[in-house]
Amino acid sequence: MKILVALKRVVDYQVRVQVKPDGSGVAIDGVKMSINPFDEIALEEALRIRDAGKAEEVIAVTIGPQQAMQQLDSGLAMGANRGILVKTDKAIQPLTAARVLAQLVEKEQPGLVLLGKQAIDDDCNQTPQMLAALLDRPQATFASKVEIDGQSATVTREVDAGLETLSVDLPAVISTDLRLNTPRFIKLPDIMKAKSKPREVIELDSLGVESGDHLSYTRYEPPAQRQKGEMVADVPALVAALQAKGLI
Amino acid sequence: MAEGSKASSKVALDPTDLYDTRSMLSDDERMVQDSVARFTDERVLPIIGPCFDEGRFPAELIPEIAELGLLGSSLPTEYGCAGLNAVSYGLICQELERGDSGIRSFVSVQSSLCMYPIYAFGSEEQRQRFLPGMAKGEIIGCFGLTEPHGGSDPGSMKTHAKRDGDDWIINGAKMWITNGGLAHVAIVWAMTEDGIQGFLVERGMKGFVTKDIHRKMSLRASVTSELYFDDVRVPDANRLPNVRGLKGPLSCLTQARYGITWGPIGAAIACYTEVLENTKTRMLFGKPLAATQTVQRRLAEMARRITTAQLLSMQLGRLKDAGTMQPSQVSLAKWNNCRMAIDIARDARDLLGGAGITTEYCPIRHQLNLESVITYEGTETVHELVIGREVTGLNAF
Numbered sequence: 001m002k003i004l005v006a007l008k009r010v011v012d013y014q015v016r017v018q019v020k021p022d023g024s025g026v027a028i029d030g031v032k033m034s035i036n037p038f039d040e041i042a043l044e045e046a047l048r049i050r051d052a053g054k055a056e057e058v059i060a061v062t063i064g065p066q067q068a069m070q071q072l073d074s075g076l077a078m079g080a081n082r083g084i085l086v087k088t089d090k091a092i093q094p095l096t097a098a099r100v101l102a103q104l105v106e107k108e109q110p111g112l113v114l115l116g117k118q119a120i121d122d123d124c125n126q127t128p129q130m131l132a133a134l135l136d137r138p139q140a141t142f143a144s145k146v147e148i149d150g151q152s153a154t155v156t157r158e159v160d161a162g163l164e165t166l167s168v169d170l171p172a173v174i175s176t177d178l179r180l181n182t183p184r185f186i187k188l189p190d191i192m193k194a195k196s197k198p199r200e201v202i203e204l205d206s207l208g209v210e211s212g213d214h215l216s217y218t219r220y221e222p223p224a225q226r227q228k229g230e231m232v233a234d235v236p237a238l239v240a241a242l243q244a245k246g247l248i
Numbered sequence: 249m250a251e252g253s254k255a256s257s258k259v260a261l262d263p264t265d266l267y268d269t270r271s272m273l274s275d276d277e278r279m280v281q282d283s284v285a286r287f288t289d290e291r292v293l294p295i296i297g298p299c300f301d302e303g304r305f306p307a308e309l310i311p312e313i314a315e316l317g318l319l320g321s322s323l324p325t326e327y328g329c330a331g332l333n334a335v336s337y338g339l340i341c342q343e344l345e346r347g348d349s350g351i352r353s354f355v356s357v358q359s360s361l362c363m364y365p366i367y368a369f370g371s372e373e374q375r376q377r378f379l380p381g382m383a384k385g386e387i388i389g390c391f392g393l394t395e396p397h398g399g400s401d402p403g404s405m406k407t408h409a410k411r412d413g414d415d416w417i418i419n420g421a422k423m424w425i426t427n428g429g430l431a432h433v434a435i436v437w438a439m440t441e442d443g444i445q446g447f448l449v450e451r452g453m454k455g456f457v458t459k460d461i462h463r464k465m466s467l468r469a470s471v472t473s474e475l476y477f478d479d480v481r482v483p484d485a486n487r488l489p490n491v492r493g494l495k496g497p498l499s500c501l502t503q504a505r506y507g508i509t510w511g512p513i514g515a516a517i518a519c520y521t522e523v524l525e526n527t528k529t530r531m532l533f534g535k536p537l538a539a540t541q542t543v544q545r546r547l548a549e550m551a552r553r554i555t556t557a558q559l560l561s562m563q564l565g566r567l568k569d570a571g572t573m574q575p576s577q578v579s580l581a582k583w584n585n586c587r588m589a590i591d592i593a594r595d596a597r598d599l600l601g602g603a604g605i606t607t608e609y610c611p612i613r614h615q616l617n618l619e620s621v622i623t624y625e626g627t628e629t630v631h632e633l634v635i636g637r638e639v640t641g642l643n644a645f
Contacts, residue, residue: 018259027259030268034282070275077279186283188317188330188340191276 001055001111001170003046006101007075008036009068010121023219026121035071038116040078042176044183045146046114047079054148057081059108063100063204065089076194077186083197088204095212098130103207105135110171112153117142117175128175138168141175263524264517266551269558273335280336284343287316292347297607299469303462305350306469307430314385318344318355320363327367327379334573335565338510342561346514349617350470356511357426358382360504362389362435365446368499369491374448378433390431392422392449392475393497399424400630402437402444403494407477409438409447416440416487418447418480424624428473429460435488436477437497446488446496455480466620502575505625506568509561509581512589512621513554519589519596519611520550526609527599537599546595553588560584576638583631590618 012032046058060075063086072083118125132139145156242248323329345352381387407420434449455478527538560581567573593615597604
């Protein structure tokens with residue numbers, strides 16, 4: 001079985017994100033970029049499944065600019081067998097991403113697609129579900145535990161009411177949640193070893209995928225600054241202050 | 249207010265990398281830095297305060313340090329090493345010392361002072377015998393050069409080795425030896441009839457004992473020891489065959505010292521980051537401490553000196569990778585960067601006020617550690633005199 005893992009290049013989670021002065025987007029020049037943490041968890045899970053002998057190959061895929069090769073390199077250094085960069089300088093939206101991934105799935109025929117439940121930049125949480133729908137295959141989202149048993153997978157999901165366990169037939173799409181695993185450290189010798197792993201670059205335009213980018217972003221703004229609070233002496237003063245502001 | 253509103257109309261720089269030195273790194277180098285940074289954040293920082301307090305080296309980290317490939321990272325892969333370049337080694341040192349100088353010292357000694365001489369001066373048999381185990385952290389090394397009378401004049405060492413048939417008999421003592429008590433093998437430099445030579449003295453050889461130095465106020469999360477040699481019989485097979493004279497140990501020190509130019513950048517960034525956050529949020533006289541001119545001047549000074557140090561080490565690393573680095577260039581950066589870091593650590597400690605005297609905050613720990621770092625591998629004065637000699641052509645030692 002092959003496992004396809006999707007990795008998205010995003011601003012590192014430790015970076016204090018800044019909106020560009022003209023409001024056209026988030027500043028990424030000179031900013032540390034990383035693999036979307038949920039996708040890193042997906043890759044870790046794929047590697048564990050492979051290393052347990054339940055898959056033969058882990059293919060890491062990313063869609064993005066040439067610089068996204070850095071995230072693919074990281075994925076290969078972590079242990080993926082080969083990488084595919086679908087190159088585009090446009091910031092694509094979930095439906096386009098899902099259509100691209102669906103095409104790669106048709107070509108590679110993986111038994112499992114693992115990807116993060118959402119990306120920490122746009123927080124869409126749509127690509128895995130759309131991908132499963134396009135492929136007409138089962139989906140298990142927000143996985144906190146994944147067990148592969150032959151032709152099916154048992155997945156524990158984190159839902160509002162607690163944990164839900166379901167069984168899906170393979171091939172399936174599984175999206176990963178935070179508590180599924182802790183991704184391994186990249187070992188320095190593996191950075192050098194990963195250099196010889198195959199990397200394929202496909203121009204997004206060459207795939208003939210119909211664009212699903214139907215949303216247009218008009219303006220970005222940083223969250224409003226928190227106003228300085230004021231201390232009140234007691235409950236009557238609090239009530240009076242709230243009344244003065246017309247809040248009660 | 250004009251300046252303030254102007255500042256918000258552009259994207260702010262990274263306060264710990266004002267000149268965007270990260271953009272000078274290759275993708276591989278960035279990956280190295282990120283991986284070691286994560287190790288420091290997740291494995292070192294949560295335990296290092298208590299380790300320092302207790303005077304304990306966290307030896308439990310050795311297997312992970314080895315698995316990450318941090319030991320002998322610049323040596324070839326055929327010996328089980330990572331085969332990385334000099335800039336990567338520098339970044340390893342910087343990120344480890346952002347955690348603690350003791351952890352970085354452990355890696356510096358193992359990599360530059362022990363594995364490097366075995367690789368550079370050892371026989372192929374010695375390389376095969378020691379390097380793979382040392383890369384795995386299963387064999388720990390220490391480097392015996394400094395003696396009790398002082399480290400700045402190693403040429404007049406008293407430890408000596410005398411030929412006796414196929415063996416050598418070593419007598420003497422070494423002092424301030426990082427990793428001494430942990431070491432399975434000591435690279436010992438001893439005077440012989442043919443000048444200074446290096447010997448691999450193994451734990452268990454009769455007459456070789458180590459004694460850890462206690463009551464340290466610095467590098468408390470690191471093992472520092474004395475080594476004693478009382479008629480230690482060492483086979484000639486344990487002599488490093490390919491170097492004679494002071495250039496042997498001094499070339500090792502150039503390697504380690506190169507890494508040490510990077511290390512204190514990490515310590516300084518740790519102190520500066522903590523004090524920046526603290527002074528921006530701590531309110532005194534109705535405004536954040538960092539909103540005052542005196543505090544801003546001190547923070548700006550820290551930023552300026554960190555930036556300078558980053559650029560020095562980066563260029564030094566590029567020279568080293570090009571094979572043109574000169575020892576005096578290392579001296580300049582070691583001098584500058586240690587002085588930079590200790591000044592920043594002391595000032596950060598001061599800016600934290602009373603809180604700064606506890607190891608709840610990192611500056612006092614880094615400050616105390618840096619007292620060692622500015623002393624070992626050539627004191628500040630020695631490096632000033634190296635530069636003095638470089639520019640005048642006159643030896644003032």
